[in-house]
Amino acid sequence: MTQKAAQPDQAAIALDTPIQRGEQTITDVMLRKPRSGELRGLTLNDLLHMEAGALIKLIPRISTPMLTETDMNRLDPADLTQMGTAVAGFLLPRAMKAADSLPV
Template sequence: MSEATAPEFRTVSLDAPIHRGETTIDSVQLRKPRSGELRGLSLVDLGQLKVDALTKLLPRISMPTITEAEVANMEPADLLACGAEIGGFLLQRSQRAAVLDQ
């Protein structure tokens, strides 16, 4: 996948929708984070899909914006799916190509 075709947004369908009042969120769109949105976070922690790091980052890059409390209440499978997409955002072009070629 070339940089020109690498998506800046990825949508994650949730197995367990988030309920916010009368609103049900059954998918979230994640935007590729910029360096400033990674402030206070460890790239190693994000790469290892550590829950604390994902809980801080997801509200910064999700549409609709989900809160830290909502992230903390997500089903583990949904959190892992979001983490996998974030991990893909953090790879360099050559690393993405190597992963896709396997």
């Protein structure tokens, strides 16, 4: 599972199972932090709990290259988990992220 931080508002995801679209093979996907309008029709709770249906709706709105619903429905569950983890991280306030990084 590879997830590299490109910028605080982006996550580069290296897919365990590449997506094949005709002749095109997608091996990496860049996700960016969603804006409020892109969350329309979704609940934050579902996204934080990485509910598959909510992720399948949101990720095409924030991915480069833009994934389709068909791509999302064929996605390896491990890759959906990687993307869901990135999305959940985008939704956390900075204070919570800073608190998680403090030594105990």
